[in-house]
Amino acid sequence: MWSLLFEQTLNGLQFGVMLFLMAAGLTLVLGIMNVVNLAHGSLYMVGAYLTVAAFRWTGSYLLGVALGLGGTLVVGMIVEVVVLRALYPRDHLDQVLATFGLILFFNELVAIIWGRAALFASGPSWLSGHINLFTGSRYPMYRAAIIVVGLITAVILWYVVTRTRLGMLIRAGATNRTMVAALGINIRLLYTVVFGFGAALAGLAGLLAGPIYNVQPGMGELILIQVFVVIVIGGIGSIRGALVGAIIVGIVDTLGRAFLKPLLGTLISGPAAESAGPALASMLIYLLMAAVLAFKPQGLFPARGS
């Protein structure tokens, strides 16, 4: 029983790390630039596709990753300069409409270039093995690598945000934008850089997702809703909030799927648990979000205002 719980927690952590990579970029953009970017999922898709294409073209996974990340960074910056700049003074509804338009644009673009069918995406052969857990069962190496990459990224982000000048500007921008601009900081450039790195983080999540999920037009929208849940729980604009929120959501969702049904089975009749368990498990993260909103409307780690 404990070994099962351990393994499921590990699964939850891995899912949480994936959500974190997505949430980190989104929360920065939302918190600092005050832009609701629905197209964040499209950048995740772009990252996955560019990496698959570059991996195929170069034959080297690491080169594919580098080109995929760099490519998504560039795509993100172009999107910021061409589309988002016009949206900063607009209200959230306009931003939602415009970035929704971007989703449609990217989905069709990807379908035109690579076709509508799911693309074959594989990880490197040196990550195809297994790790023997002390519980006696095996864990896919690739998933372990995702956890490692995610945690390293979290540490780097923490360092950049709290220990560098860029991070200081980012935090200042999240707290009071007008003041930062008044102090003579080139806020335009800052925005482009932040958006580009947010895009690259989404691209990283996408390229990591490629070998385990489905590389297909529209792949980004499936994960985006959960990512919004994460940043609402964590607090908009806060990297720390995104990390904690993502790991909470990942673990709650995974453990809910794994243990809610047997748990309910001990309380109510078998057939009732059979139908209520899966339904409740898929609602769990939204219930959690509602609870957080009720008690801490700013999220667990609010970045702004308080």
Add this chain to the structure above:
Amino acid sequence: MSNSIRVAFALTAAAAFAFAGPAAAQQKIKIGFISTFSGPQGVMGQYMKESVELAIEHLGGKVGGLPVEMVYGDDQVKPDVGVQVAEEMLKKQQVDFVSGIIWSNVMLAVVPVVTGAGKIMVGSNAGASPLAGSQCNKLYFSTSWNNDQTPEAMGKFLQDSNVNDLYVIAPNYQAGKDMVSGLKRYYKGRIVEENYTKLGQQDYQAEITQLRSKNPKAVFAFLPGGMGIQFLKQYDQAGLRDQLPLYTVYTVDEISIPAVKDAALGIYETRYWSPDLKNPANEKFVSDYKKKYGKLPVFYGAQAYDSIMLIDSGVKAVKGNLKDTNGMVAAMEKADFKSLRGPFQYNVNHHPIQNFYLLKTVKTANGDIEMHIQKTIFEKHKDSYYQECKMK
């Protein structure tokens, strides 16, 4: 506007009418084909459309001896959009037949619209049980199957091979439950757990851990589309593919294989058709399809091809008189065309009585990954609902 211009307009209009007369008299057939052409599921519609175009090519550009005009409509996997598209086809485009439709919920919404307008609907995928039973209709034909039949065949195979301790995984929606009840109609062995996952779920690692902890002897999965691709990849990465046999329905097909490649090897499916089915019509279809589109066809396409051939047989029988609906229905009931599944008969509910085969994903000598027929599970299998059909 000067008079002379007015006269010129009047003359042009008159000329247009004069030419419109004979053009309308020259008869042609219009077929509306509804499928999903956009979004992640749009790939299925693409395969269907390609197969329809190949069917028309094989018929020399004519259906039932008449020049054909196809009208394609995208239902976006939404019943209300499907109904809207069907109504536009019937009222504005004045189509003679409607065909296609992948999803049961869309089909259930669209069939009454088409049959209500007195036109024939030829369904080429969705196999909703009510349409085979209580809601069967004289004007509705299926060139596919009833939803339950495919899992029934898998249940029969598992029962006959004395498989026990089965782990069952399916999405938590109507079709998921239907597939499992179809399986259980023939499979009487022990089921260690039925796991209903979220529809559209991406990550199955938690379920795979769960599954392994239950020590099943085999796994049954119904995870169509993208869900299947993800599950197959993750099942393989977890190292289970070689250890624990995986029996699936609507999960591994010619669309998902290119996306997962080796992760599909050794997995079983049941189906009424396969690209390697031996009959002249199918061999021609598969080789021409490969030549034209550079890939293997999928069963969605085979059914779409058959719907065009079925319409062709009906219209030929009444010598192109599209007003003779009863005559066309009577002819179509005979299923007198070269179906890609080989000859079959229609049951009283206009659903095929057909064979079901066990398929396995194998690597061919030249390295391609294909599904090959292993054995026949059911011969002339009838669906379980036709007795509820009160059609006469």
